[in-house]
Amino acid sequence: MSIDVSKQVYESEATGWQRGLYDDLKTTFHAPVVNWFFRTLMANQPAFFRYAWGQLKPAFETRAFAQYEVTYRDTVLSILEDDHALPQYTPSAVGVSPAEFREAHGQLATLDTMAPRLAFVFELLDTALSGEQIGSSPSEEWAATAPFPTLDRQQSRSVTMIPFEDVPDSLADTVTAIREYHGFDSGLPTIYRSLAQWPSLLDTMWDDLESVLESTAFEAACVSSWSHAEAHVSSLPYTPRLAPADLREIDLTDDDVAALQGLADQFRHGPVETVLPAVTLYANVLGASGPRNGIQ
Incomplete structure (x- = not known):
């Protein structure tokens, strides 16, 4: 048994407790979007998702998580800035109007807020569903249990995307290069389907940043970002009960657990x-990055 990742419950379709959970997720994540991963869980494993969100939510509400978010972002960018002169774009430089630039900026700000949260979720679920320990080195610091602070964020917007089959032909070579680089056999990630709404912007970004993405510095930034997510999972003061044995206690079958393990x-x-x-990286060059410091 496997999870059908093409099957989703979209925000517009969610009602009752599902709509409430989506609203809670967006508020907790400080981002007006429900990621494809969560929509897939809602469609395929709603009982698990409802239970798992209750286990996961407290992890996002501490000051330590704010520190994790800020450090995640700075970890990636500091490594790249030490090795590359990253561009900073204006509307005229990427061939879009000021209004289009603002929209792209807002959507990238949303995705930038989501990135460290998704990295944490994926790391935690993969760890838990593999039967490995979460919170193996719980933090004793004040921030570990203190409330999440107010962060000075960029203004975010809901994320809109072009269906993959509707991506303009003018982007064919760029899309092929993107899919080959990231290793996608089909489809296109959210970030690129969002940017494809402004073909000249995506083309310019890819032309300028392809060499950065292929560099040893970006490879190091990827390793460091995931190591940072792993360290935060290890430091959790509250331990979500998401191991296979816990899921069987809520009446998930062995097939259900195996499917969730595969998805994670x-x-x-x-x-x-x-x-x-x-x-x-994309958010940074468009000036849409969230905070990189200021959390003590």
């Missing part, structure tokens, strides 16, 4: 390993 492995160890750090 796919999202933790697949192309997303390079996609999430790339989101941080």
Whole structure:
């Protein structure tokens, strides 16, 4: 048994407790979007998702998580800035209007907020569903249990995307290069389907940043970002009960658990390993990055 990742419950379709959970997720994540991963869980394993969100939510509400988010972003960008002169774009430089630039900026700000959260979720679920210990080195610091602070964020917007089959022909070579680089056999990640709404922007970004993404510095940034997510999973003061034995206690079958293990492995160890750090890079060059310091 495997999970059908093409089957989703979209926000517009969610009702009752499902709509409430989506609203809670967006509020907790400080981002007006429900990621494809969560929509897939809702469609395929709603009982698991409802239970898992109750286990996961407290992890996002501490000051330590804010520190994790800020450090994640700075980890990626500091490594790249030490090795590359990263561009900073204006509307005229990428061939879009000021209004289009603002929209792209807002959507990238949202995706930049999501990136460290998704990295944490994928790391935690893969660890838990593999039967490995979460919170193996719980932090004793004040921040570990203190509330999440107010962060000075860029103004975010809901993320809109072009269906893969509707991506303009003018982007064919760029899309082929993107898929080959990240290792996608089909489809295109959210970040690129969003940017494809402005073909000249995506073309310019890819032309300028392809060499950065292929560099040893970006490889190091990816390793460091995932190591940072792993360290935060290890430091959790509250331990979500998401091991296979815990899931069997809520009446999930062995087939259900195996399907969830496969999904978690796919999202933790697949192309997303390079996609999430790339989101941080794309947001930075458009001036849409969230905070990189200021949390003590």
